[in-house]
Amino acid sequence: MADIIKPISWSFSKLGDFTKCKLSFKIKHLDKVPEPERPLPAGKSEHANERGSRVHDAAEHFVDGTGTFAKEMADFQPEFDHLKHLYAAGKVSLEGEWGMDKDWESAPWNSAWLRLKLDAIVFASPLEAVVIDYKTGRKFGNEIKHAQQLQLYALVSFLRYPELETIHAELWYLDAKEITLQTYTRDQSLRFKRSFNQQGVDLTTATSWPANPNRYSCQWCPYGPDGTGHCTVGVRK
Numbered sequence: 001m002a003d004i005i006k007p008i009s010w011s012f013s014k015l016g017d018f019t020k021c022k023l024s025f026k027i028k029h030l031d032k033v034p035e036p037e038r039p040l041p042a043g044k045s046e047h048a049n050e051r052g053s054r055v056h057d058a059a060e061h062f063v064d065g066t067g068t069f070a071k072e073m074a075d076f077q078p079e080f081d082h083l084k085h086l087y088a089a090g091k092v093s094l095e096g097e098w099g100m101d102k103d104w105e106s107a108p109w110n111s112a113w114l115r116l117k118l119d120a121i122v123f124a125s126p127l128e129a130v131v132i133d134y135k136t137g138r139k140f141g142n143e144i145k146h147a148q149q150l151q152l153y154a155l156v157s158f159l160r161y162p163e164l165e166t167i168h169a170e171l172w173y174l175d176a177k178e179i180t181l182q183t184y185t186r187d188q189s190l191r192f193k194r195s196f197n198q199q200g201v202d203l204t205t206a207t208s209w210p211a212n213p214n215r216y217s218c219q220w221c222p223y224g225p226d227g228t229g230h231c232t233v234g235v236r237k
């Protein structure tokens with residue numbers, strides 16, 4: 001009998017995939033089946049995920065002084081200028097790759113149980129920090145998912161920096177021209193740990209990956225009957 005391959009690490013985005021459809025999760029993250037080439041959306045010169053990566057890179061390099069300002073960041077010029085100023089003053093950490101082990105202690109990225117990539121964290125004082133995540137694309141329809149992401153970011157920030165008492169978690173919607181802000185105390189944030197821990201354990205100890213055919217998940221899935229065909233029970237597009 002073939003060995004069952006188990007996922008060894010999780011992240012917020014893997015959790016989203018796992019929640020939507022376990023079969024799709026397995027094909028993508030465990031079997032590592034490449035997604036087929038997709039045609040570009042009408043009138044676009046790049047896919048949304050490629051654009052998102054490009055804009056994130058541009059934001060990082062603008063703030064650390066190694067790159068220029070990208071036009072997609074234009075509505076946030078004052079915020080990025082301020083962030084750059086704080087970075088030069090040594091108060092900002094960028095593009096942090098944070099690993100946590102199963103006991104929620106800091107761990108090396110390569111062997112981490114939970115992995116988190118933070119766009120920026122600003123240390124306003126020894127007791128207070130601002131966690132920032134840049135978002136491209138729309139806010140509408142993603143509110144719950146993004147709120148949960150902020151909860152996880154704040155939780156891990158508190159665990160990694162035990163002296164912090166308050167965290168302001170911000171989402172900068174670069175296209176929607178909006179900032180969503182949520183403030184957490186340490187006590188509030190630590191209450192999320194139990195639920196996230198259970199979700200992480202469920203993901204990393206799963207031994208079966210049933211399909212979850214439904215119109216919402218299947219319409220974006222590349223592995224269904226109209227895609228690679230690795231799943232034969234998906235809802236057709």
Ligand code: SF4
Nearest residue numbers: 021218221224231234
């Ligand atoms: S097509 Fe639907 S049911 Fe099949 S793997 Fe994808 S999301 Fe799951």
